[in-house]
Amino acid sequence: MTGFRIGTPPTLDQSKVLRFRFDNKIYHGFAGDSLASALIAHGVRLVGRSFKYHRPRGFLSAGIEEPNGLLSVGEGARLTPNIKATMQPLYDGLVAQSQNRWPSLQFDMMGVNDWFANLLAAGFYYKTFMWPASFWEKVYEPLIRRAAGLGQAANLPDPDHYAQGNLFCDCLIIGSGPAGLIAALAAGRAGLRVILCEQDFVLGGRLLHEGDSFLSLSTQDWLTETLQELESLPTVRIMKQTMVFGHYDGGTYGAIEHNAAYSMATSAQEPRQIFWRIVAKQSILAAGAIERPHLFPNNDRPGIMLGSAVRSYLHRYGTACGHSTLVYTSQDDGWQTAFDLKKAGLAVIAIADTRSMIPQHLEAQAWQYDLPILKNACVTETTGRLSLNSVTITHEGGRETFQCDTLAVSNGWTPTLHLTSHQGSKPIWDASRHMFLPSKMQQGLLCAGAANGAMGLGECLASGLTAANRMLEQLDKQPQKIILPETPAPVLQTASFFHPTQTGKAFVDFQHDVTTNDIHLAYQEGYRSIEHLKRYTTLGMGTDQGKTSNMAGLAIMAELCGQTPDAVGTTVFRPPFEPIAIGALAGHHEGKHFRTTRLSAAHSVWEKEGAVFVEAGQWLRPQYFPKKGETHWRETVDREVVTTRQSVGLCDVSTLGKIEITGKDALAFLDFVYCNPLKSLAVGKTRYGLMLREDGFVYDDGTIARLEDNRFVITTTTAQAVGVMNHLDFCHQVHKPHWDVRMVSVTEQYSQFAVAGPQSRALLERVIGQQIDLSDEAFPYLACKEFSLAPHIKARLFRLSFSGERAYELAIPAPYGEVLAQTLITAGQDFGLTLYGTEALGVMRIEKGHSAGNELNGMTTAGDLGLARMVSKSKDFIGRVMAQRPALTDPDRPQLAGFRPVQPQDQFAAGAHVFSKNVPHSIEYDEGYLTSVAFSPICGSLIGLGLIRNGPQRHGEVIIAYDSMRGRKTELEIVSPCFYDPEGVRLNG
């Protein structure tokens, strides 16, 4: 296809040609290509611009560590920025764009930043944009953000959907390289439930990226045979394109699976990504290692690549990265790059090694290939703006400049041990191998292969098997004997060379444009701790999280400080290991399904009646029921209030928490959890109850109905239903474990309807009159009764009122809620029944001065709410002691009062603070605030409840309500909180 495609590796299906676009130009690749390999195969070297200086950049790597090759993939709403082209499987029709450049990748105007690099050193924005202060947020920061950065999000709703799931296994193996595969084989043969996760879209790890590595069989044959056996084992689950991004407590891991079945064209049902929570009894981390680049001036030119990446493109993708390569290495592994390129017939200019002593077998092999060797070498300069042209090297023989288009750099390896640190373990420095290794493993996590410092293939396989057998022992399984394939004898020497040059720009962090000079500056300015270095320079803060840069940064700082890397240490690795889509974490829970919605049994009836719904916690409750011709919600609510007060209204109160409490000590328990006395509550009676928290503040209120001697049903507010249930369970288990109390929520079991108004009894008599005597003598205010509504339907009736009118609450098993609601509506027509929602409910309770959620706000005491007389002085109850604290009994505490405007037409709102007249409206003079305000059609004006200092003693006084949000001041008169029927005549009928 092109001059760069030189082989036909088995991982590439050259019969399947795939078309794709990059920066509006059409290219072709093959099935099995990554986006990066397909671009390299076309000789594309320039793929991006750097973050800060907008320097031209090409691919550095072939894997997840890629800092430069970040592209926007997809179009329209599916555009996804910052995709690592090295990890993106090629598919037909793929569209990719380069990022962070204008007007084009080749000619980027913001490249001018590179000329002023000295002004843009680490932390420049802290120093340079100090004045005027107001410009920082309005001018400087937006400008800096515009000039720097990565790709742009689509800013459109995501058309795809995502899923979440849970997997459980005996053994999780992370990484399908040689160590991971052999471990999976051992665990699978032992019959364990194994999950093998591989971030790549092909299994095999480093085996795919090297030439034949075994002595007696080909790598591909061993890989094929091993994978076939693994796939045949019923207890082994293989997950490709699955990134294990985090390690959490109790053997729990987070993983994102890029769903292979998903395609952009047919994604109607398949989730694009699945977020898996994997719980493993044991796990083996075999995630390999990442090669490190060298530091030298202008080490970021397109064409300068990791040696391991050059081999990856050669062996896995059959692609040459250039026509003439120079190898620059500090370790034996770099030499393999030169040998493999020569074997493939590609030009290698020389091998430059930073060492003076080279193992003899490497030199001998180099001579065979006629490769020039440069010892004690150091790259001092490179040239080439959009692609590498030449490399200048000083070495034992002097200083030479070489013309080449590729520089393969190899500077030791960094084990991919991030997951071992997520639970707090710190890596330890191995001076002999020049790398950090996992420290003591956490419970249930073993490390194998290159991730554990085993760099040779033979060592790697043996490490994988050892880890698997250790794990099998821990799970009481027989260790497995597996004959490992023979590998070449020499163990590779690994080393690294970090020269903290200050000449020219030597990039440590390619993605965030952090240079060696920046690290020197951080050192000079005292940011010497590795964590400070990171934050001051942004080293390792990009989407690659410093996978190729952290080691170099800390090595330079160690040298500057005269310390070992061990003493400097690493920054803390935290999840996620790789950026993950927020959508995957949300799963199906998006839009209105973001959280669970609860619907009452009669919901469809309210829908039919035209209700406007409001969220009340998880519930959807009718807010009001507009009628034809009503043009404003207030008009509707006024009608609902007036009709209820004049005739009858119906409201769904099923959402209130309902808890059934039984047991020999049920009454004593209720008397303990409520602050008002309950011991005298008779069977067939209901009482209002006030519940305090242990700290003495009011927690919740509701009613307690005694159905039988030892059987009660209590109600809670809708908002606190779950909390009160938990609170009661806590009180039982912790405070009174020796009491016989049994409780269960019956909120779901019963639909409950409030029927309120002077005609409420008449309406109920028509519906249930044959089953229960509703006369005031038989069923007075606060009565309750369980009765049979039909032979198989047990209902409950309570004579309670929140509105201040004669009212009842009728509870019925939820399956019959719909039919009861409809029946009440039909029967109510003759009485002029109105349905009413939460708005009218609120208006009527404010008219009556009843406290609700706005007043039970966690900051009020019983005394604040005018309920001090309810609180028992003679019994023990939750919150008793703490409620007596001086601060809670201070007579100056704001107390509940009613407020009405001096001029009836005046407006005011809840949240306004109240002040005496003729004082400044500042916090020193603040006397309280309004908690609830509504328009009362009965009073003909807005009315309010609020908390004001000495409120009950100040009735008749005129104060100012100051609403700073709206800039409004209103004269209000302090009145009794009960605006309507203070004698309670209507309540009793």
Add this chain to the structure above:
Amino acid sequence: MDNLVWTKQALWDTYLDGLAHHSEHGSAGVVVTPIEHGFSADLLLPRTSPPTLHQDVPALGVSKTHQGVRLACLTPWHYLVHANERPDAAFFKTLFGSDNSMVDQTGARAALMVSGPKIQDCLRRGVMIDLDPSVFPISAFASTYAGHINLHITSLGQDGFELSCARSMVGSFWHWLLQTAAPFGLARGH
């Protein structure tokens, strides 16, 4: 009202309407069948002096059927009861002793039987516990979560699982199941 007919609400119909029947679907990986228990209840025992239980009372995390009544142990002092009709008090006295409290919950939860060749694959995309038969065998019972919704789940062996959620959450639960099962093919059973 004399002519009033107390009809139970058909909870699942709204959601299952339009779903192809299993026999018509052909390749459904997941099959859902509504279940209606004639009687369901919570049976509560005293924690202070637990009674001696009959051998047929299931252990924690297990569901057992005795004389047509299915019992599932939620905690050692809390059992769930499902039957076609309300058993008499003597039945419970035999199993749990006389000091037991029965709270009717017949309308509180909505149940579905889910089965099909892909049911394990489907449920693991949400259910928080391990449903592998080696861990969750036939008659195993758990109270867990799926899609942030509390779920009671009972293994029915070859027949799949019985799932039940709070009645008020049926809409949200169905949304989760529909989304989760869609890639596997979803059909209605008989």
